[in-house]
Amino acid sequence: xxxxxxxxxxxxxxxxxxxxxxxxxxxxxxxxxxxxxxxxxxxxxxxxxxxxxxxxxxxxxxxxxxxxxxxxxxxxxxxxxxxxxxxxxxxxxxxxxxxxxxxxxxxxxxxxxxxxxxxxxxxxxxxxxxxxxxxxxxxxxxxxxxxxxxxxxxxxxxxxxxxxxxxxxxxxxxxxxxxxxxx
Amino acid sequence: xxxxxxxxxxxxxxxxxxxxxxxxxxxxxxxxxxxxxxxxxxxxxxxxxxxxxxxxxxxxxxxxxxxxxxxxxxxxxxxxxxxxxxxxxxxxxxxxxxxxxxxxxxxxxxxxxxxxxxxxxxxxxxxxxxxxxxxxxxxxxxxxxxxxxxxxxxxxxxxxxxxxxxxxxxxxxxxxxxxxxxxxxxxxxxxxxxxxxxxxxxxxxxxxxxxxxxxxxxxxxxxxxxxxxxxxxxxxxxxxxxxxxxxxxxxxxxxxxxxxxxxxxxxxxxxxxxxxxxxxxxxxxxxxxxxxxxxxxxxxxxxxxxxxxxxxxxxxxxxxxxxxxxxxxxxxxxxxxxxxxxx
Numbered sequence: 001x002x003x004x005x006x007x008x009x010x011x012x013x014x015x016x017x018x019x020x021x022x023x024x025x026x027x028x029x030x031x032x033x034x035x036x037x038x039x040x041x042x043x044x045x046x047x048x049x050x051x052x053x054x055x056x057x058x059x060x061x062x063x064x065x066x067x068x069x070x071x072x073x074x075x076x077x078x079x080x081x082x083x084x085x086x087x088x089x090x091x092x093x094x095x096x097x098x099x100x101x102x103x104x105x106x107x108x109x110x111x112x113x114x115x116x117x118x119x120x121x122x123x124x125x126x127x128x129x130x131x132x133x134x135x136x137x138x139x140x141x142x143x144x145x146x147x148x149x150x151x152x153x154x155x156x157x158x159x160x161x162x163x164x165x166x167x168x169x170x171x172x173x174x175x176x177x178x179x180x181x182x183x
Numbered sequence: 184x185x186x187x188x189x190x191x192x193x194x195x196x197x198x199x200x201x202x203x204x205x206x207x208x209x210x211x212x213x214x215x216x217x218x219x220x221x222x223x224x225x226x227x228x229x230x231x232x233x234x235x236x237x238x239x240x241x242x243x244x245x246x247x248x249x250x251x252x253x254x255x256x257x258x259x260x261x262x263x264x265x266x267x268x269x270x271x272x273x274x275x276x277x278x279x280x281x282x283x284x285x286x287x288x289x290x291x292x293x294x295x296x297x298x299x300x301x302x303x304x305x306x307x308x309x310x311x312x313x314x315x316x317x318x319x320x321x322x323x324x325x326x327x328x329x330x331x332x333x334x335x336x337x338x339x340x341x342x343x344x345x346x347x348x349x350x351x352x353x354x355x356x357x358x359x360x361x362x363x364x365x366x367x368x369x370x371x372x373x374x375x376x377x378x379x380x381x382x383x384x385x386x387x388x389x390x391x392x393x394x395x396x397x398x399x400x401x402x403x404x405x406x407x408x409x410x411x412x413x414x415x416x417x418x419x420x421x422x423x424x425x426x427x428x429x430x431x432x433x434x435x436x437x438x439x440x441x442x443x444x445x446x447x448x449x450x451x452x453x454x455x456x457x458x459x460x461x462x463x464x465x466x467x468x469x470x471x472x473x474x475x476x477x478x479x480x481x482x483x484x485x486x487x488x489x490x491x492x493x494x495x496x497x498x499x500x501x502x503x504x505x506x507x508x509x510x511x512x513x514x515x516x517x518x519x520x521x522x523x524x525x526x
Contacts, residue, residue, distance in 0.1 A: 019330030020319050022255065026248060033244050041238040051242060059254060066327045122233055140198055142235035147200050166194050169229070176229055 014070045017062075025065075028074070029058055036082050039143055043086035053085045076152040079145065083135060083153070118176075125175045129168060136164040193223055197230045320344035321362070324476035331358065335375065338365040340452055341473035363394045365453055368407075378414070382432040385410040385421075392449050401431040403449040411438045457495040457503070464489045464511070468524070475500045482525035486513065 013031075016024030036057060041050040060081065061068075068074070126134055132154075139145045139153065147165075151158045192209050195201045201209065213219050319329045320343065327339045332351045339345065343362020351357070356375040368375045370388030377384040379395035382402075389407020393400070402411050404424045412421030415435035422430050422438040429444040451458040457474075459467050465487030468479045477500055481487055489511050495503045504515045504522060516523045 019328055037241050169194055
């Protein structure tokens, strides 16, 4: 086997994967499996769906490896692809609002009843939002992506990211201004 | 500061997007009045209280990776590749690499005489012994660059396939190949051997273009020294090629005498250039089909024998066909994803 220093940063991994290097591919999976699984679960709220989609996500990456652009962020590529997979999945399933809310109860275990109620209301409020706004907020607040990364992931301008974030926060503030007691 | 402005500032700060200057601005605004502090506190509380929902559990990475690896292996190695000692005296079945009906490399029973001899039994065992095989292949309109275990690289043109063990053996670097590819072989004391359906290429470290389809293996050397011989068991003659030389093996005949060529011409495909030099129309049409993933049919197979000479660079398929037809006094017709060429 080739004896070279194992690639560590994303760009080096991308370049190696383009050359069909399986070790580099495994390293990339190790790096992004957990956060992408959580992201897919947050979007679908379904264990089975998240497991299937995370498999599909990384297999597709491998199949399309020849087309990878080493100048673009692979993190953004993964989140974009995952987002599309989740949206397609949700479109196929008819999600009744009530059914969705049932699943929310499990999502915030371990907190007090009050906090849980708050979180559930928050989840509902998020679901009220149109998809583009909700996704921007989720990527920033839950997945920890910076605005620039979100812009690249969703292929929109940073200004658009900011404007969607503020619309979301405004919406949440309106719904929860009263519920949240500032200390 | 206007309402919209401070809202935007607070949002950016909470999201971790505020610049140094903006943070200072916010601080100053907060200190200006207790009301401002209240507004900020509420926004901050909202932010803090919105935690991410988490799944009850995340399946272990190892389980996930096992499934991925199984799928990768499925796509690549044949299901039942096992070495049975290659021994001409052994009664019973001998397994070997052969090209099946679809011209794909398969590991199967070689009861027929068509056994690809690559020098000795040891070589077979080197190829498959212990090491899992990796296969890389391309379809129509696909290109793939592959890194081999010794650092050599191969650029695969459309409809091509290369097989190799994940780590090369101690004495030899062996790959099985069909289709069209450009090889950049790293210098190494171990010879590098490419086995095609009807021929064998042997190099130490060099750059060459290899086209092997339908029992016609054509080799053009860009740099270095390469030996080409037929795969036929009795082949003693091999031909040595240097830079800017070309030779080919037809069926199981020995290789033809080297011909001087302009290697750069033959490598046009790497830069999406087609270079046809007295090429039969049939072959040219097949190349175009593979590159553009369109079907091109000749009304009369005899037309396939007409030859064309020309260079095309990244033009739409229609334009290329138009030029070719004009040169040969032919007509073409377009129907969906198909072209018809007639006299």
